[in-house]
Amino acid sequence: MSNKTNTRLLDALNARPVDRTPVWIMRQAGRYLPEYLETRKQAGDFMTLAGTPELACEVTLQPLRRFALDAAILFSDILTVPDAMGLGLYFEAGEGPRFKHPTRTPQDISRLPTPDPETELRYVMDAVRLIRRELNDSVPLIGFSGSPWTVATYMVEGGGSKEYQHIKRLMYGDKNALHELLTRVTTTTINYLKAQADAGAQALMVFDTWGGVLTPAAYREFSLHYMQQIVDALRASHTSTPITLFTKNAGNWLTEIANTGCHGVGVDWTTDLQEARALTNDAVALQGNMDPGVLYGTKERISEEVKRVLDSYGQGHRHIFNLGHGIHQHIDPDNVSHMIDTLHSLSPSYHQ
C-alpha cells in the first residue's frame, strides 16, 4: 500500500474540499472477487473468515489491491453483535444468516447480556488493529454496525424475513418489550462502535437495511430514535470520528436522518441525489447512489450512469460515490474497474 495518506473520504464527511469524488463500494470485499472466494474456501465457513483477524484483514485489503478505492471497510457482519449477546449465529448454505436462539419473548429479552467488545468481540477489534497496521494510513478504515432496528429484526425473526411476522407481532402487540430489546441492542452497539473507533476505525457507518419496511411513525419510534442515540453517544465520545447512517428505502425520511447530527447519509438508487441534496441542504455528505444492477451492463452504460449520478449531485465536495446497496455476487470485477476509472476521469470537474 502507498504510504501517502488519502483523506478524501474523511474530507467529504467533514465538509472539507476534495480534488475528486471519493469512492468505495458496499460489500467491496465479497463474493464477486475470485480472491475472496479463495480465502473463504480456505476458511471453510463465513464465521471462521470473519472471526479470524488475519483472514478478515486479508479480505478487507483484497479490493484495495485491485481498485483505486478511497476507503477500506472492515470485513465483518452486522450480526456479530447479537451473536456476542448469546444468540448463536450460523449460516446455512444458500440460506443466509440464522440464530440458534431467537429473541421473541419478554423473558428472552430480559436475559440478554451486555457483552464487552474487547472480550466477546475481541476478534473484531483485533481485525481493526491489524487492518490499520497493514493499511499504514494509505486510506481510512470504516467500521460499522447494523442499526438496532435491523439487528433486532434478525434477533426476533431468527434470520432473514419477508413479512417480519414476529417483530411486527411484538411491535403491535407488546411495544414495551420491543423498546426494551432495542434499548439493549443500542447500548451494546454504542459500546461496539466506540471500541472500533478506539481500535482504529476512522469513520463509522450504521446499516439500517430494514428501516424502510416501517410506517413513517414506526420508523421514527423504532429505528431513527435509536440511531439518534448512537449518533449522540459517538459525537460526545469520539468527536473526530464521522458517522454515516444508511436506511434503505428511506427516500421519504432523508431530512430527518440528516437532522440527527450524523456526518453522512447513505442514499439508495430510488432517490435522485439532486432531491436528496435538496432535502438535506448540504448539512451532511451524501453517499451513493448507483443502482448495483448497472454493473451487469455494458461499459458504455456504466459510464453513462456514473455521469448521471455525478450530474445529479452536481458541483460540490460532499458526495461519496458508492452503489445504492451492496455489490452483487455475479458482477464482473472488470466492470467495477471501469466504473472507478470513469469516476476518476470525470469527477474532478465537479470539484472546481
Place this chain on the structure above:
Amino acid sequence: MSNKTNTRLLDALNARPVDRTPVWIMRQAGRYLPEYLETRKQAGDFMTLAGTPELACEVTLQPLRRFALDAAILFSDILTVPDAMGLGLYFEAGEGPRFKHPTRTPQDISRLPTPDPETELRYVMDAVRLIRRELNDSVPLIGFSGSPWTVATYMVEGGGSKEYQHIKRLMYGDKNALHELLTRVTTTTINYLKAQADAGAQALMVFDTWGGVLTPAAYREFSLHYMQQIVDALRASHTSTPITLFTKNAGNWLTEIANTGCHGVGVDWTTDLQEARALTNDAVALQGNMDPGVLYGTKERISEEVKRVLDSYGQGHRHIFNLGHGIHQHIDPDNVSHMIDTLHSLSPSYHQ
C-alpha cells in the same frame, strides 16, 4: 348476497360522495381463511384453483360471507398472462411461482405470441362472468393484472428474485430488447383488462409490485410509461371502468402516477396518506394504507391504527381503506373483522 347495490367503491373512484369509507383487502381471498385452505386442498394445486371458474368464484366470494367488504376482487394471479404467452407457470411447494421457459434473449422475446383473452385466458373470463352472476350486484367486482414491468421481471428471472440479475442485465445491457418485451406484455395486458371489463369487471387494478426497485429514471422509462399506455387504452375503450395503479415503494412517485389519468392510486404504508393526498391533490382516490403487520397486534392497537389511517387522510370522499400490501397468511380472521367493524363505526364522521 344482498341485492341492494353497494356503490361505495365506485363512488370513491369516481369522486362521488360516500356515507363511509369503502374497504376491501388485498389478497382478501387467501390463506389466512380456513375455508380458503379447504377449497385449495380440494383443488390440489394453485393453478387448478385459479383455472377452474367454479372454484375461483367460490374463493372470491368467501371473504364477503365473513366480512362487510365493499368489493370483491377476482381470485387469480398476475402471472396468468405470461402463462398464456407460453412460459409454463407452475408453483413449487413453499417456493413461489416459477416458469418452465423464462424469457431472456431477444430471440425468446421475438417469439412471444399475443394470446386471445377469450381463448387462452377463457377460464379467467368465465370466472369473472360467474362471479358477477353470483354477486348479483351486491358489491362491485375488481379485475386486475400485473404491471408490464412486474410481469416482465418474473418472465426474465423465471420466478421471484432478490437482485433482479437477469432483467437488470437486459436493462443496462440491451434496453431495446427489454422495451420489446414490455411492449408485447403491455399489448396482451391491455387486451386482458379490456376482456375482463367486457366480461363484467366493474373496476380494474394494475399491481406494480416491483416498480420500487428501480431508479426514478428507470421507473419512468420501464414501468410508468407502460402503465400510462394501459390507462390511455382503457380510458378510451371503457370510459366507465375506473382503473387504479399501485406501485409498491412509490412514495417518491405518487404525483407522476396520479398524472397518468388513472382514477385511483394505491399507497403502501411507508407514506402517510396526508402526504400522498398533498402530492396527488385529490385528483385521484387513494387506496390503502395500513401496515399489514398491524393485524398481528392487539385489538386496541388495530383500532388505534385504523383511526390513525383515517386521520391521516382526513375529511373527504376519495379514500378507499385497504392494507398497504396483501394480507399475511398467519393473520387471525377475527382481527380482520375487528378492523372492519372499527372502520365502519369510525369512518362516517370523516364524510360530513
